[in-house]
Amino acid sequence: MTHPPVSWSGSRRMLRRLRDIMAGSGSAQDQLDRIVTLIARDMVAEVCSVYVRRAGEVLELFATQGLRRDAVHHTRLQVGEGLVGDIAAHARPLALADARSHPLFAFRPETGEQDFSSLMGVPIIRSGRVLGVLVVQNRTQRQYADEEIETLQTVAMVLAELVAAGELVERAELRPDSDHVLLPQRLDGTPLSPGLGAGTAFLHRPRVTIETIVAEDPAAELSRLSDAVAAMQGQLEQLMQRSELAVAGEPREILETYLMFAQDRGWRQRIEEAIRSGLTAEAAVQKVQNDTRARMAPMADAFMRERLLDLDDLTTRLIQHLYGDPPTPPPVGKDIIVIARAMGPAELLNYDRDSLRAVVLEEGAATSHVAIIAGILALPMVGRATGILSRVETGDPILVDADSGFVYVRPGEDVHAHFTHSMRRHGKLQQRYADARDLPVTTRDGVAISLNLNAGMPGDVQHLQTTNADGIGLYRTEVPFMVRGSHPDVATQTNLYSRVLAEAGDKPVVFRTLDIGGDKLLPLFGEVAEDNPAMGWRAIRVALDRPALLRGQFRALLAANAGREMSVLFPMIAEVSEFAAARRLLDMEVARAADRGATLPTAICVGVMLEVPALVWQLSALLPQVDFVTVGTNDLIQFLFASDRANPRLEGRYDPLAPAVLAVLAQIVGACDAARVPVTLCGEMAGRTLEAMALVGVGFRSLSMVPASIGPVKAMIRSISATGLADYLSELKESPAHSLRHQLRGFALDHGADL
Ligand code: PEP
Ligand code: MG
DSSP: OOOOOOOHHHHHHHHHHHHHHHHSSSOHHHHHHHHHHHHHHHTTOSEEEEEEEETTTEEEEEEEESSOGGGTTTOEEETTSHHHHHHHHHTOOEEESSGGGSTTOOOOGGGTGGGOOEEEEEEEEETTEEEEEEEEEESSOOOOOHHHHHHHHHHHHHHHHHHHTTSSSOHHHHSTTTTOOOOOEEEEOEEEEOOEEEEEEEEOOOOOOOOOOBOSOHHHHHHHHHHHHHHHHHHHHHHHTSHHHHHSHHHHHHHHHHHHHHTOHHHHHHHHHHHHTTBOHHHHHHHHHHHHHHHHTTOOOHHHHHHHHHHHHHHHHHHHHHTTOOOOOOOOSSOEEEEESOOOHHHHHTSOGGGEEEEEESSOOTTSHHHHHHHHTTOOEEEOOTTHHHHOOTTOEEEEETTTTEEEESOOHHHHHHHHHHHHHHHHHHHHHHHTTTSOOBOTTSOBOEEEEEEOSGGGGGHHHHHOOSOEEEEETHHHHHHHTSOOOHHHHHHHHHHHHHHHTTSOEEEEOOOOBGGGGHHHHOOOOOSOGGGSSBTHHHHHHSHHHHHHHHHHHHHHTTTSEEEEEEOSOOSHHHHHHHHHHHHHHHHHHHHTTOOOOSEEEEEEEEOSGGGGGGHHHHGGGOSEEEEOHHHHHHHHTTOOTTOGGGTTTSOTTSHHHHHHHHHHHHHHHHHTOOEEEOSGGGGSHHHHHHHHHHTOOEEEEOHHHHHHHHHHHHHOOHHHHHHHHHHHTTOOOSOSHHHHHHHHHHTTOOO
């Protein structure tokens, strides 16, 4: 038997009937019973069932046409259990011609479903939460068409209203974590932008509730959509004119990405199709977003998940415009801690910076746009604070320690007192560092140490001024590639690097060539699944396999550095021959520029990043070929200990202050000094005071770190004696200890080091 797909006009008719049932008489349960009959008939299915989510993460069969009636209110599945549970757990549709042979199929004999082969189910979603599952089944092995899944999703949107109305199950049951208590709590998240903040919670509720789902007149809805898109574009353009965005380059580019999304024809077409199937414009926008979320959310790739947040942000804006109610800036003049599941950068920019003290997100990653913006705005931000939304109400007092990633909800008096003290100390320290801005960075015994910045956004370069660092020791050129999500051409790169150099003035900037790899590759090259992306096709390996990419970057760097000294650094070099190959490509670009009569840099310094242990045993061959060495301990340590730097389970297992690490670093410094090749270190450990002290002890005279570390590291350096430290460390070199942290802290205490 063949099943003709449900057409748009059929879908519209079904929606109208659904609406009539819901507007008519009878209890919610009666309505639901009539609805499943209607859907089964219109979708030519033998079975239509609705499962509703109840407290305790349970899905209960609430209505059915075709399964055994006495199973209603008896059959229950856990979220995640069986096919229905899987649809709820992942908030994504499933369509299977032979459901019974699927490994997740959970057989429930009381329902009589053994008679049915095919199954199509969709989540019932409202305000981003799965409230239930709508399922149809057929006896034959029916191949459901994409249009049929679409129709069922549309129907599920209407059903969501019935479930959310609170008659079928109490509204409280539908809330996540409904058993939460109003006790003080500490939540552990991930620091995304450092600092401390105290204030009252403001629940950022980007999702707006859609009141009318079914439309009478698709043409009128299409025209409403078109007006709202135009109004939204106008508002985004206006936002870009704002003065603080004009100076900070990156937010502007992010808003441009938004505009690009807003102008995306595919996105617009999908919304228009949903309108033609019978939805109001706002319901259509929401439906397309639900579909996109279901399709993209399971992707592990952080980049794609961030784009999803951008799309969420855009959806909310568009719906607000459809209601003629453009996003209003939240309250001003208060100490606000914004709490959100996730947030798009433009949403954050809607807040008045002076009122904000911190932001806490349930989701969020360090590479997210919103975290980048928080950094630029010097706004403390904690991400991955799981459960925060269900534990906090607007107005609750909150303390955020974004240096450590702790969030204190409704803190007790003692925590409050302690935190206030920390904030005061923090403020005083910042002032002390600012006062020390122009003091020399020299140890007590007169050894000068060069302190430099790690940077990755044009906005970071302004910290050369505030910190008085000597230069940019590491400019990660991949960050803008990731933010933009596209491959910037040579002109765009030239422009970007020129802006960085102009802002740096006469201070040197070391540009590292692209360090993309593993999951970061996706936007440029399409998905490349790798078991070990950190050890996979990344950095110089990609660049040498795609020489045009590297040559384009060289071309831009040469143009931007015309008339000044240029420094360029190759990441993840494992063999001398890789360095030589990259250098050859650079020489070819230099020759090309010279042939064309372009102004060249006055000198070109080419350095190598030492991140792969094998290179340590090639230094005698390598050093004669390089102008400088930069040690990347983030990678070097993960490879030394075979310990994934991104795996939270391994965090703290091996210590950067392990004797083995310090011995390798001492060996590298020794070899570089002997060959008179400048060496610096730019891993995260350089920015932590105790670690930086050890690095001076093993012989480093140049370090590169995040701007916030310059003050504390400088204070430490001015308080120690390099010779005493070196002697102490050389005694400990052979120690069998797991770490020298304890001993080094003792040394620091005994010698009055300012840590
Ligand atoms: C490093 O590996 O230490 C480094 C600075 O590079 P990244 O953190 O960008 O991998
Ligand atoms: Mg690295």
